[in-house]
Amino acid sequence: MEQVIANGLYLGAQYAMIALGLTLIFALMNVLNFAHGQMYVIGGFVTYTFYGQFEIPFIFALLASCATLAILGALIERFLFGPVIRRSSREESTMLLAAGIAFLLDAVILLVFGEKQRGVPKIVNGVFNWDFRIIMPYDRILICVIAILSIVAFISFMHFSKTGRALRALAQDRVAAELMGVNVKRYSMIGFALGAMLAGLVGGLLVTITGVNLGMGGPTSIKAFLMVMIGGAGVISGAIAGGFILGMLEAVGLAVLSQYGDITYLAIFIALMVFLAIRPQGLMGKPWG
């Protein structure tokens, strides 16, 4: 049982971080970013290149991932999402753009980083073993702690910094924020860059444990959508809750239903559908998005 909870916590922390960036972008621009998973993969590959191949210290490789993705995110917002949102008569058109960007990033990843699974040396060796009740390698614990710290840092940034306040105002009401003197164009770009940076950060962190390959992008996006839906679309705390809930659900589901193998995920997904049908706005979301 302790093991199940520990597994769930670890999964939850990594999921929550993935969901954060997605929900931020959604809250700011009402864009369902299909390319989020691909951004996460790029983050992983950048860290792999710097840490695994050039043998630069891990922390700098991680920063390189964040910087790459922040720039990429800013460019994507400035030259792709911004114009399309302004000129399209329907909000949904951005979904087509997001999918197009996902294809593009997939193609770029394949050409630049290749088709193989990549991994990096462990950052810490050893396994924490509490009497065989909880077994958790130290690197996982470390990543889990870093993830939680980043989440805390992100929340305090959103709450206490000027940029964070502007972003929150933007998420609440675009028009009102603009009237109050928030530079909407600039902060949309910053917000998108921040969301992409979070994807890069978590990609860089997880490459030390799960490695990275170009196929991880799409499924990661979909999983992130799920977490965002559980918590409530566009709500930061909801994304965190959603991440931890999905992590727990998976850990518990796999432990309890393991003997029925094939239906574990079927059960999880059906439970999610039922939950969303009953409570469409998720745990903390505004009704109807």
Next chain:
Amino acid sequence: MNRRSIFSAASAALLLSMAQGSVVFAENPLLKIGFVGVTSGPAAAWGISNQRSMETRAAWINEIGGYKIGHVMYDIEIVSFDDQKDPKRAIAGMEKMAQEGIHYVVGPNVDNGAAAVRPVAEASGIMYFPYAFPKELYTAPASNAVLGMVANYQSGPAIYKYLIDEKGVKTVAFIAANESDPLSQRDSGLAAAEALGLEAVSANVTYQVDTTDFTPVLTPVIRTNPDLLVLSGVSPANAPQLIRSARELGFEGLISTETAQDAQVLREGAGDLANGFISVGGASTPEIASDMMNEFVARYTDMFGEYNDESNTKVYALEYILATLAANPAGIDDVEEFKMTMDTFEAPNPYMKGDAVLRYVGTSSFGQRRQLSVPLVVNVFNNGEFETLLVAEVD
């Protein structure tokens, strides 16, 4: 140099290279061999290693003046189609091959694609060489598909038998991704293990292919404490993570799989934890690789920057097609001739030391010769390299 002159220089260079290309091709008639498989998206690794080994071999043949079939030297051209792992696209790809007048196609890489292209291949007279295991594809009345590798229901028993005899394995656990190909492989692996008297202590646990943390998946399996953990149909991307999680959870038994893996990927993803991991490979370990195999690996690395050990088994399909055509040149545009030759065809295996032969097998599994006799090489991973554990043959 201004922009315009760069442009004109570039187009001149392009024209020049095209002209050169056509000069080279003008010497020999061209023999087109098709490839339909997945070279983009999540499963790209399967198709790409396939396509690249074909392209490497084709470039090699063309460089040394072509391949002799009958009295004619042919240059080989590989026509590739990316089916995106979508059976609907795979059909379109096969139609495209038929359109191009191609009769020999390697691929598709997955079960549903291989099943979907069957009607087209049979209607258009195409022999195709899938890397998919369903027996329906190869048993009569189907006759145009040739299994390109050793199926897991053939390699599994060989590995289990060896481990029972040598390592005293008594209990086994299976884990598979929740997808068609791995689940089918798990079921046939389970049947084979039980037929050999192994006790299966866990065979129901599955995982999603997109799993990022295998600890929760593996926890219940490891609790059953099997002597042998079989990763059925595991993709090279998932294998190192599964091994690492199992070892970190304190599992001390053996781990094996019946699919081909890549040493570099294991080294990066699991490091020393992967020591002792048993997988199926081709003939590239030093003990059995011929000079030709070594040259193939070197040329592949030259062309694409990095070798992929999965190509060890995938180098064979093209070689078989060409060698069989050389044995009976009438097969070039008549697959019925090709099929007749298959029953008697035999040639030395250029990629392996010793007196191994290329021939078509499969009578005991499919009732007809519809499988390439690829050497069943079982490797064990040790300190970053594969070592050959045993070599066997399928009949």
Next chain:
Amino acid sequence: MSLKDARRILALAAFLISVFWLIPYLIAVSGYWNFYFTLTSVALLSVASAGVWLTFYIGRINIGQGAFALIGAYVSAILVTKAGISFWISLPIAGLFAGMVAVLIGLPILRLRGVYFAMITLVLTEVVRLAALALPITNGAKGIVSIPLPSELSIFGIVLIPDFSAIENPKLAFYYTACALMVACYAAMYRIVNSRLGQLCRSMQQNEELALSVGVNIAYLRVIIFAISSFFGGVGGAMFGAIAQSVYPSSFVVKDSIDFMLNCFLGGLGYVFGPMLGTLVLYFGWDLLFELGKYQLLIYSCVLILVILVLPNGLLSVRLSRILWARQ
């Protein structure tokens, strides 16, 4: 008959002639036989996409059409292989079954809107795939293979559709069948959009609360529309199963669901024939870039992004001609 009607009929005639006569003629002359399958695919995928478009029409983003296509493919395959029913009878049953499932699922989930509905339909695709893997009737991971070609359909001894396995060129037969389905499907769509039902849908798309307040039974309406949409999906999927002569749990996956949605977006959500054009462009776009080898996906996605940048409201927003489109 006004001038507008006359032009509309002319355009329709031109379309029918080119689909049923000109294209087969051109293929026969040029010898590009592989276009039959490509166009058959386009026709069938555009039938399924039409369903997605219809759910857009009531203001819902539907990323679950792959689920209904898979259901349709399995129903038809099971009926043909296990019950020995003629494919031509199984085809409408497949559609109806998909529609029935849509009613059951739709009742609770159609209350959702926006991304919430989109996400739940996305999960639905995965649920159906996992169910197909787990259920015994679908033959699990091994799929259903070696499905016979469609057999003869005759009424009172008059042969309506000949046995496909006896035809010299089943590709052509499949092409005609798929095109006939596509024409029927878009005729039905056009009819729906220009009927009272269509008006009610448009009012829902604008504002559900307002529609409700003026007495529109929106709950009933959206279930009906969702069922019709899924019917199209089921029929398209069943037809694909017949062509591939096999169905696997992964025959229609999340990627297909997303593709169906993209087809609608690309063609333009405001136009009945949008999904048809979108499917044609997306599918052919990929095929035309075949020569580019490993740069195929790169160029494809770049072109796609450019198109969106230039025409964010869909290809048909160019309005080269205003005749064909339903909404003037």
